[in-house]
Amino acid sequence: MSKVKTLGQFIIxxxxxxxxxxxxxxxxxRDIGIAAKIVNREVNKAGLADILGEAGETNVQGEQVxxxxxxxxxxxxxxxxxxxxxxxxxxxxxxxIITVDNPQSKNAKYVVAIDPLDGSSNIxxxxxxxxxxxxxxxxxxSGPGTIEDFMQRGTEQVAAGYVIYGxxxxxxxxxxxxxxxFTLDPSIGEFCLSHPNIxxxxxxxxxxxxxxxxxxxxxxxxxxxxxxxEEDKATNRPYSSRxxxxxxxxxxxxxxxxxxxxxxxxxxxxxxxxxxxxECNPLAFIVEQAGxxxxxxxxxxxxxxxxxxxxxxxxxIGSADIVEMxxxxxxxxxxxxxxx
Ligand code: AHM
Ligand code: MG
Numbered sequence: 118m119s120k121v122k123t124l125g126q127f128i129i130x131x132x133x134x135x136x137x138x139x140x141x142x143x144x145x146x147r148d149i150g151i152a153a154k155i156v157n158r159e160v161n162k163a164g165l166a167d168i169l170g171e172a173g174e175t176n177v178q179g180e181q182v183x184x185x186x187x188x189x190x191x192x193x194x195x196x197x198x199x200x201x202x203x204x205x206x207x208x209x210x211x212x213x214i215i216t217v218d219n220p221q222s223k224n225a226k227y228v229v230a231i232d233p234l235d236g237s238s239n240i241x242x243x244x245x246x247x248x249x250x251x252x253x254x255x256x257x258x259s260g261p262g263t264i265e266d267f268m269q270r271g272t273e274q275v276a277a278g279y280v281i282y283g284x285x286x287x288x289x290x291x292x293x294x295x296x297x298x299f300t301l302d303p304s305i306g307e308f309c310l311s312h313p314n315i316x317x318x319x320x321x322x323x324x325x326x327x328x329x330x331x332x333x334x335x336x337x338x339x340x341x342x343x344x345x346x347e348e349d350k351a352t353n354r355p356y357s358s359r360x361x362x363x364x365x366x367x368x369x370x371x372x373x374x375x376x377x378x379x380x381x382x383x384x385x386x387x388x389x390x391x392x393x394x395x396e397c398n399p400l401a402f403i404v405e406q407a408g409x410x411x412x413x414x415x416x417x418x419x420x421x422x423x424x425x426x427x428x429x430x431x432x433x434i435g436s437a438d439i440v441e442m443x444x445x446x447x448x449x450x451x452x453x454x455x456x457x
Contacts, residue, residue, distance in 0.1 A: 121302075121307075121309045121310075122309065122310040123299075123307040123308065123309055123310075124146075124147075124150050124288065124299045124307065124308035124309070124310070125147060125150070125307070127297065127299070127310055128143045128146050128147060129143060131143075131292070131294075141202045141225075141226060141227070142202070142227070142252075142275070142276070142292075144200060144201075144202050145197075145200060145202040145203065145227055145229075145252065145276075146276065146290070147200075148196045148197055148199075148200035148202070149193070149196065149197070149229075149250055149278070149288075150288060150308055151196050152192045152193045152195070152196035152197075153248060153280040153286075153288055153308075154301065154306065154308075155192050155196075156185075156188070156189045156192050156193075156233070156234070156248065156280070156282070157280070157282055157286045157301060159185060159188055159189075160185060160234075160240070160246065160282040161282070161286075185234055185237060185240055185246075186210060186233065186234045186237045187210070189233035189234040189248065190208055190210040190211070190233040190234070192233070193206075193208070193231055193233050193248070193250075194206055194208065194215055197217070197229055198215075198217050198219065198222070199221075201219075201221035201222050201225060202222075202225050202226070202227055203217055203222065203225050203227050203228060203229050203262075204216070204217050204222055204225040204226075204227070204228060204255055204257075204260075204261055204262035204266070205217060205228045205229075205255070205261060205262025205263065205266055205267070206228070206229050206230075206231060207228075207229075207230045207231070207267055207394060207395065207426050208230075208231050208232070208233060208395070209231070209232040209233065209235075209392065209395055209396075209427075210233060212426075212427075213426075214262065214263075214264055214267065214426065216261035216262055216263075217261060217262065218260070218261040222261075225255070225262075226254055226255055227252055227253065227254060227255060227275070228252075228253050228254075228255050228262045228266045228267060229250060229251065229252050229253075230250070230251040230253070230267060230394040230395040230398075230399075231248070231249065231250045231251070231395050232247075232248065232249040232250075232392070232395040232396055233248055234246055234247075234248060235247045235248065235249055235363065235364055235365050235396065236361075236362065236363030236364060236365060236366065238362075239361070239362060239363050244361060244362075244363055244366070245281055245282060245283035245284075245361065245363050245365070245366035246281075246282050246363055246365070246366075247279050247280055247281045247282065247363065247364070247365025247366065247369075248279060248280040248282075248365075249277075249278075249279045249364075249365060249395055249396055249399050249400065250277065250278055250279070250395070250399060251271075251274050251276075251277045251394065251395055251398055251399035251402070252274060252275050252276040252277065253266065253267065253269050253273055253274060253275060254273070254275055256269065264426065267394060267423065267426060268423050268424065269423060270419060270420055270421065270422065270423060271393075271397075271398035271399075271401055271402060271418060271419030271420070271421070271423075272419045272420060274293075274398060274399065274402050274419075275292065275293070276290060276291065276292045276293075277290065277291055277398070277399030277400075277402040277403055278290025278291065278399065278403065279365045279368075279369070279399065279400070279403070280365075281365050281366060281369050283366060283369075285300050285301065286300070286301040287299060287300050287301065287308075287311070287312075287369070288301070288308050289312070289315070289369070289372075289403060290403070291402055291403050291406040291407075293402075293406065294406075295314045295315075295406055295407075296314070296315040296372075296403055296406045296407045297310060297312065297313055297314065297315065298310075298311055298312030298313075298315055299311060299312075300312075312373075315372060315373070315407050316407055316408050317371075317372055317375060317404065317407040317408045317409040317435070317436055317437075318374075318375035318436055319375075319408070319436055319437050319438045320352065320353065320375060320436050320438045320439055321353075321356075321371065321374060321375020321376035321377070321435065321436040321439060322353045322354075322356050322357055322374075322375065322376065323356055323357050323358075323359050323370070323371055323374065323375065323376030323377070324342070324345045324356045324357075324358055324359075324376060324377050324379070324439075325358070325359050325360045325361075325367045325370075325371060325376060325377065325378040325379065326338075326342065326358075326360060326378070326379040326380070326381070327360055327362070327380075328342065328358065328360070330383045330384075330385070333383040333384035333385070334381055334382075334383065335381065335382065335447070335450065335451075336450040337414065337443075337446040337447035337448070337449065337450035337451060338379065338381045338443075338446070338447070340446050340449075340450055341442070341443045341446040341447070344442065344446065345358075356376070359376070364378065364380070364391060364396060364400070365400075368400055368404070368434060368435075371435050371436070372403070372404060372407055372409070375435070375436045375439075376435050376436060376439065377433060377434070377435035377436060377439040377440055377443060378432070378433075378434050378435055379431075379432065379433050379434075379443065380431060380432050381414065381431045381433075382431045386429070388428075388429040388430065388431070389413075389429045389430050389431035389432060390429060391429060391430065391432055392427055392428065392429055392430075393418070393421060393423060393428045393429065393430045394423060394426060394427075394428065397411070397418050397430050397432050397434075398418060398419060400432075400434060401417075401418040401419050401432075401434060402419065404434050404435065405419070408437065409434070409435055409436055409437055409440065410434070410435070410436075410437045410440040410441065411432060411433070411434040411435075411440070412432075412433045412434070412440055412443070412444050413430050413431050413432060413433070414431055414433055414443070414444065414447040415444060415447055415448060415451070418430065418432060418434070433447075
């Protein structure tokens with residue numbers, strides 16, 4: 118007997134944790150897994166196929182879109198639409214929500230927020246990219262989903278996950294009962310449980326931030342970076358600086374080895390760069406479930422009110438002790454700034 122447990126087997130096994138589950142949610146996760154495999158196939162052969170390069174369009178944030186962004190977006194939307202468990206989707210690539218209105222989605226209970234290919238500016242250089250997803254129960258009663266279905270706090274997520282297309286491809290997800298990681302075995306085309314019950318250490322030795330923007334950071338961030346660089350044996354400092362520029366890859370590494378990832382406010386991004394619904398909340402849910410923390414500098418990411426589909430927030434996410442230390446610096450220096 119093989120000891121391998123596939124994502125499909127794992128999902129079915131976990132379904133029995135929910136006595137009244139009818140399998141809808143399991144099917145939804147399965148649909149995401151299928152789309153992830155298709156996207157993985159394309160990402161891996163990106164250098165060979167004529168799929169690399171700019172598509173000549175800009176997305177709703179005014180950023181240039183790569184062909185693979187469009188491809189990934191289409192794949193996830195198609196899988197979720199055909200799957201029948203989702204009544205609306207919000208994607209980084211679409212300004213408006215995508216309502217799902219087909220016969221098989223008549224009783225759909227869920228809405229999904231997704232960043233189909235995060236860090237896509239890295240693809241040309243063969244650097245890891247990722248997909249991030251977040252699942253909520255709809256709040257509207259029936260019919261196609263509405264914008265209001267997405268105006269929920271991160272604490273209301275029923276599941277969240279990411280796929281990292283890296284040296285191997287992994288799917289990591291949580292349903293609020295811990296975090297599990299599955300590695301894609303290309304020889305059998307299945308995600309196999311490789312990282313059961315991932316736990317993040319309370320501290321670590323890595324800080325990840327784009328220090329190129331240093332002059333534009335708030336004083337709290339500057340002082341915290343200096344703290345990371347100080348010598349202190351007891352807390353393993355100085356920390357190492359690691360910044361891939363692909364949030365999924367940076368946060369995945371820190372999830373496994375400990376550390377902090379920060380995308381603060383900058384002059385160019387006065388509200389931060391990353392998006393609450395499909396980047397920060399799902400990553401926060403995973404990291405919290407692994408024992409870490411996610412904050413906007415002063416408050417918990419998952420308690421921020423969602424007021425717009427593409428809302429941004431600064432983020433400090435990672436090992437609990439280090440995030441708390443960063444928050445201390447943010448509070449202390451915000452107070453100094455106010456006092457003048
Ligand atoms: P994207 O959604 O347009 O790909 O942007 C998000 C990415 C994150 O993965 C990464 O952490 C960040 O942008 C890097 O931004 P910067 O180059 O400003 O450091
Ligand atoms: Mg993104």
